[in-house]
Amino acid sequence: MAKSKHDKRKGPKTLVSPASEKEPRVGWQEDWREMRPAWRVSLLKMRMPFGWLTIGEANAIQVRDKLASYESMKWKEIIPSYRSHFVKITDLCPEAQDHLAAIQQDDVDSVVSLGIDQMSRVIGILEHNILKILWWDPEHEVCPSTKPNT
Secondary structure (H helix, E strand, O other), rough: OOOOOOOOOOOOOOOOOOOOOOOOOOOOOOOHHOOEEEEOOOOOOOOOOOOOOOHHHOOOHHHHHHHHHHHHHHHHHHHOOOOOOOEEEHHHEEEEHHHHHHHOOOOOOEEEEEEEEOOOEEEEEOOEEEEEEEEEEEOOOOOOOOOOOO
C-alpha cells in the first residue's frame, strides 16, 4: 500500500514555528527618501477645477515622460529639487482643500507638487514612496504662488 503525503502519526510539516518572528524583505520601516517613486491614480480628479480631462495630448505625453524620468530617481533626488516640493494643506486654494475633505483625504499635513515644466505641476498625496496623484495644475492655481515684493 502506498504511503499518503502526510504521515498521519506526525501530522503536516510546519515550515515556520509559531514563536518565530519573520521580517519582511522590504517593509514600511524603509526610508521613503531612499526609494524610487511609484504612482497611484485612483484619486485622480477628472473634472474641473484642476481636472485631467482638459490636459490635451501634448501635455499628457509631457507628464508621462516626466513621471517616467522621475522613476529612475530616488525621492531624495526629486524633493526639494526639480521644481518639486511639499505644500502645506493650508496653502492650497479653497477648492483644493474642499476637494480633499470631500474625498476624505484631508487628514494629511501637506501634498507634493511635482514640477513638470517651468509652470505645470502634478499634485498628489505622498504615502511612503507612493504618490497618489490628484490634480493637473498647469497654471499654479491649486497652490497660488506669490512673488516677493508684489
